[in-house]
Amino acid sequence: MKTSRLEAFSDGVMAIIITIMVLELSAPEGTDFQSLLAKAPVFISYVASFIYVGIYWNNHHHLFQITQKVIGKTLWANLHLLFWLSLIPFTTAWIGDNYEAKLPIISYGVVLLGNAIAYFILQSVIIKSHDDAFPLKKPLERMVKEKFL
Template identity: 75%
Template sequence: MKTNRLEAFSDGVLAIIITIMVLELKAPIEITLSSLLAITPVFLSYIFSFIYIGIYWNNHHHLFQITQKVNGKILWANLHLLFWLSLVPFTTAWIGERYYAMLPVIAYGAVLLFCAIAYFILQAQIIKFHDDEFALRKVIGSDNKGKISIVFYALGIAFSFLNTWIAISFYVIVAIMWLIPDKRIEKSV
């Protein structure tokens, strides 16, 4: 099978996820600067999650620019990724309202962790389905950035028990690591 339907469906789901997140933003009732500043954490959680969804969309796009064909396992692995990404609006709303509380920060980190694991599985299924000369196999190599991301999410979850700001900083570091997509994929297309 070709990749075009998978890509179109994924793009649609990611667009809906972003739409759901922005609909969660509520304007303050009062028309004062202090009421606007009071919703700053909600707005920051939206921006941060928008960046994360953008990172996944960008990397997913690059991944499927190099992918030549898909099978049922790849379709299910992609749905697995989309499932975890679809939970980002819920955890975004929760952490935006309760960024100082342990459980929302753990939930946000857990969703990010499972998104990373799902992406790792999707990538592995794509590589497995193609031959030994498949460019992605060479480009990804040992995927240190992917493995470091999973470790940092786990550390963020663990640190949530001690300090939510330290936990959130781990999530921010991973986002910064992934802001620029891997140029090796662009060069091999």
């Protein structure tokens, strides 16, 4: 299977994720600066999450630009990543409304960690499905070895 269908599906899911996040933003109750400042935690959590989703979208795009084939494991690993990315709007809204509470902050961190692990799994599955000439194989193998030494 070529990568174009997987890329298009993933792009669509990430666009929906960003759309859901922006729809969670609401206008301030009043028209003064204090009303606007009261919305700062919600806006800051949105900006941080938008950046995270943007980084994953960008990295995903570059990863699939060099990927030559997609196997079943790649599809499942990609869905795993999209699952974790899809939780970002929920934790973004929760932390924006409850920025001083521990559980929303912990949940946001767990979701971000889940995204990182899922991306690592996706990258590993792609590398293993290609031969030794795959451009990412050697640099990433070195990085893994360096992390454990």
